[in-house]
Amino acid sequence: MALITVISIIYKLNNFLTLPALFLNIQNLYYGVIIHLKKIKNNMSPLRRFYLIFKTFPFIALTIFYFQLYAQQNGEISGIITSRETGEPLIGVNIIIEGTTLGASTDLDGKYLIRRIPPGTYSLRISGVGYATKIITDVSINGKPVELNISMTEETFKLQEVVVTAEMINSTESALLAQRKRSIYISDLISAEQIKRTPDATSSDALRRVTGLTIVDNKFVFIRGINDRYNGTSLDGAPVASTSVGKKSFSFDMIPSNLLENSLVIKSATPDLPGDFSGGLVQLNTLDFPQKKVVKFNFSSSYNTNTTNNNILLSRVGKYDIIGFDDGTRKFPGKTDPIENAILAPNTWAPRNIKAPFNLSFSLSAGNRIDIGEENESTNQFGYVTALTYRNSYQKNPKIIDDWQVGRYNWGNKYENSILWGLLANLSYKFSGRNKISFKNNFDQSAEDEVTRYNSFDYGNSQEKIYTTINWTQRSIYTGQLSGEHEFTKLGGLSVQWRSSLSTSKREDPDRKEVTYYRNLDEPNEPFVAAVNKRSWAIMNERTISYDIDFEFPLSIAKLKFGGRALKNYSNYNIRYFNVIPDYLGGISDSLTTLLLEYIYSNENYGRGKFLFHETSKASDTYTGRNALSAGYLMFDIPFSLFHNKFRLVSGARVENSVQNVQIPKSKTPDSPMNVTELKNTDILPSINLTYFLNDFTNLRFAYYHSVNRPEIRELASTGFYDFVKYEIVGGNPNLKRAYIKNIDLRLETFPAIGEVFAFSIFQKYISNAIEEELIHTSTRTRTWFNSPKAINNGWEIEVRKSLGFLGEYFSNIILIGNYTRIHSSVEFENVEGNSENTIKKIKTRPLQGQSPYVINAGIFFREPYFRTTLNILYNKFGRRLETVGFLTSDIYEEPRDIIDMTLTQPLFDSFEIKFTIKNLGNRKKVLSQENRIYESTYSGRTYSIQMSYGF
Template identity: 30%
Template structure:
């Protein structure tokens, strides 16, 4: 009656879920239980399918029971389960109103038991899971898991990513992969392209992602056709936490401080009452009386000088700096999640919220150099000391929901919100070249916000050998708001009196950036005999609006004593129109609208016909356009809007070869031909002012995209579940790399040009091992180390005659990066102690011009210590100490240290519960 056959069919689309063991009265159909013929254990989610007389099917429940409702008739049934021999039962008769019982026993398939495939969501937060993914990956990759991050003192993604092989961080927020950042790298959040909230940076600032939201950080270092074509340093994939398999509620709290800041006086200013939340309460907003249809300028829009003075008095008089006591930093957070099971359906969720507040002090020594008389060195032009105080707050939240109505369908929704607000007050005191003292004070507030929403789906279809479809749709919005950044300068006169400098005067500016990005992708995977073909497409668009308004206070004559007053008196209402006047100084280029469209299609083949050789080959076609229109209604100079449009169409081939010397050893090599595009501002044929560095920047509409040849090789040996040894080499050849160049000698104004060529190559070594391999005495110790050696060179040709070196390393590339860590763990007591060390080699921070040497960032050695202790079953205490060496951070130009400061030794204590 029963016939055996191999279980290869999948579940039909009208598949029903199993119900209770005993059918209700009046049930018409077949019911029973499916078990293992040898062990008698029940088989969960085995398939019972009517193959003749109907096409219905059902999965067994957690007890192996099934009910298959069928109309009266005669049926053949097929029962099958992974790695078991399927059975076919013929001639079953179903009568109206009667339930026919059929218990089925399946025997293990002797030819299939060597490979058992279990469908489940791996915990991608675990180090072992990450290494398994890396071993099976089609491309060269490195990653750090949430489990590993928990062993470090790192609080944000920018802190954690520097532990990954060849990753360095500049400015505390931007990652360089293999010495390359900005346009040469792409950041993906759960597989979707992430925009940057910075107006002049293509890189995403990673300090906006708290580590509590992260499942892992994965860096892909060799290219495959299913990745975005902007690739040279690599692709940073940020994976956020998914819903847990069982209920968890985890509150946490931490406090931290450092020797440089905590309980010391920090420079501050009156910015409102919501600074502790990172919000502006309206104090810094542009007054409502300021015209919104034109510039604040006498003679424009019907305004008189009296009108301008009246409106000027509405600006807040918040120029004077003050001091406040820097309190310890604090972080609060909680997460809750669960997976609910309704028969064979699953509904999972995870919600997480975080709040952190930080205060800091930085005291820096600053030197402004100039060339010496014979043009062979540098001498001191100006010296100064900067005392800077900061207050920042971060709010973030995450919601992840997943629904699996049946075995072959997964739907999920993900939403992320993160917002950082930082106020900064800086007082600089120095000397003019003639020795006369000067001072400058600046106050600013910058908020950055990211919202990201994504809907994803996965389908397994019973066609073309179990074809899989996956898709995602996303919408994100980034905002950057800088309301009322203001600055004022003083200079000491011959009589010893500090006097207001009318040039540049008192300056204040307001800027906003808003960018919305939306798109989606669809991919199909078809498993054939020895070949896995994956093809798909992507469409992604973004719309950006940027606007800035500048205002300048000047001394207009008369009332001479006003120049010697303190800032809060100089700009008081009594002096406006009585010696002090305001002028709007907004330029035509201080506003732009931009659009980016990206459309791509690809096909990729993963071929395993010649085991142990695996070949992954593919090609991608990527079409894109960039459109930028400059102009603002607030410009003091009448001008026409300027439009720049660039479009590209690129073919991007990729080939990766993996040769398995054994189950745990891979040899990899790969080649790809990828690209890098100019940014919006680099293309714009206009002049805009970089007020941070005090120089003008001109775009270049003649820029062309960069094409890059990438070659990679790696040998990797996975010694154990959490152990690996790896050695990698890479080589990159850039055609038409985009470089920042000096175009005017006196002001050192900047523009951009395509250099003829550049190269970058290097070696990476990595080790993660348990020291118990050496002797049982060291069983509780684990060690890790990674070293990256990089050399790069850019040939500027004749495009940058004012730069000192026409051939030099790429800006920001360190010749070496070293990470060491040692972990001691005692499972009996739940104690874990980790010691970490990080150092990067000397790198170019700013390019030297007119004979002046390049500004170099000196090596910085950092030692961190983290101790975690399990407190009972449901609580954990973590203590950390970071930057124990407390070295100076130094920028050096020639023999002069142009910037020097200590970041301080930091300490933290955190307590988490699992309720």
């Protein structure tokens, strides 16, 4: 209830809190603060209490700023120490500040931290067993944190001390590029720093900036033209449960972007990674072990040109809707008598009409690192990060759907209210310098209140229709993991990593309604009559439990790594369908069937001679599924030299055994026998990753690996459910086979300066038994899955990130980024020609579903050095891609469009910041086409937002 109260207060304040309130006279605040605090103690409304507290906030902020400005501050140095030869983090390296007693040793991640350093200029001595001692001079400490990342050279014979001048790296993006340079696989990254420069609110928004990635339906990730089912997802290294009923996918719109430390997209496999991805593995990494105490608060509000202050339709509200939970308003009554169910079910058939307010979001995060033991030894440390984020947005999308091949033309609007909030609680404990235990928790809740209202000319039935659909969908996902990292020096440097994780997801579609009124086209003056209308309740639960363990042992010329995974996934799905049928046999009156939606299904209108409430659910509308996976791997990491050239070979194999089981009852009786579908596979998946170090800044990478793509439980279940939004039945295929993929990658990458990169890649994938979606036009539209015999996907991509500092010192504040991906794919399929009575099957080819022929991202980042103003302009475009595979009708394609976003950020003092953003600056519409004719067009409008941030 406290969360509901806070959200309600902020939501109501959103329309009348203004920026000038932040700059009230300090003297008035000083004398008024005592009065405010006394008033807060008295009994008053929560809204008034919050407002009074808010008025004292500038006084508190300015006071903190004053003391921070004049207080004497010590500084700190932190960073990561890595091997120059392999790029791996080094454990147990000693860092000493010469002339002082201050120092530290690196931990399991190669990280170190030295605190409470008085202002001045120092020299650092870095030494480790087997590595040449390095001395870094001219390290300036001025009260602010210094990040100093260091590479060490292996001591193959006695070397003199290496003396260098300090090179400070203060950019998280630069650190991630350094991580990418030393990685063992082909990968791309996006940092929290880069996300901050964009208007991106969710992880799906942020990921579309990555080379070769596109986002479909604002939530599903396609990598290098490979659709989401061929890609993998992990959260902090743990597998996550699926969040969608109809496909194997993860909805990236459920993870708020400000809970992320970075996102890593791995594009080539190694044996220690899961074997079920081909396009890429998206690793979302949430906020981790902090280097210092941090508290940050963000508040933003936005305006959409289509939506804000305009009338929109939403479902009838429940008291917990504001936090994404139904309060029982939409709950199924659960009675055995159908008429009793109809009477007890709330009359929520008619949507409510509201004026859309401004969108709002806020977040609060806090973290700290606590040393346990002697100061600066940093052997025992406890760290925590907690965060809360919340977003409430509204959207009105005008739509036109010209389904000309079946003779239907629709026009109208889709309205949506989206709620998304997340909680993060990550705890870590480092001890003895070589051990780390972590407990990470992430919970996200989302809800979409969606209403569509279309007018329609159904020429096939010679009718004019009015469609109204009301859908409330709520999704919950929790991912928790307990993990450990340990190094045993007495066992020859053996390191062990283990992880146990639990991921649960729940999706509920309570009380989905579809209403149709119709009249004949040749009777335009007659009233509309209610058709047979639909109501349903659905729920899906999924739970994934996994256990991982990895052993790594250094040999004389290589590293040996081996380990395994045990994973179990459980899922169940149930949906109940009901039809509301006019009782024409009982003599229902015309006056009843033509009532407005607000009144037609009132309680008194059910019964004989009125409306009947009839369940149409089948036994096959429910299923239970299980998936058991066991895997083991062996991997060698071998650095070597050949003709004075340096190489690194990472190779090995992974074995995965999978058993998938789907059970569907044959009847509705409690003890009904089951129809069982079972799919068993054992796969050996070899991989090779070879890196040639042309110089200290340039890598040439080659990768070859095998991977698989298994059907999801939902795709194997013959259960069908009706998609109200697309007007089609979605059903599985128990005859699906797993797909097998062979992948080849080649990349040349160079890092000419800190924060800069140039990369060129080519890739090719051979897919056997590719799993595709198919749309079948019969008396009803049906979407299902099938295996294509073979498919090929290939292409190339280029990435550039370059500072313009070579043009002069001032231009060093301008950074250009860009990436371009060119993709070609071909999949074989059986094309059916002719009519339903006389068909001819031919083998043809087409692109992979969801594949774009090209993807473009570009951006310019500018930072004005004096006022610290930053301006960022971002551009995104994808090529024409196959959206739906047709059967007896033509395929449907999504047409390209240019998306331009812009952000302007202005810091005020050291702790306060304002950011202005514009999304979809060109106001481009989404267009689907069929045989070069517009099938559907959707307008989303521009969105303007302002965000205020305060941190200390």
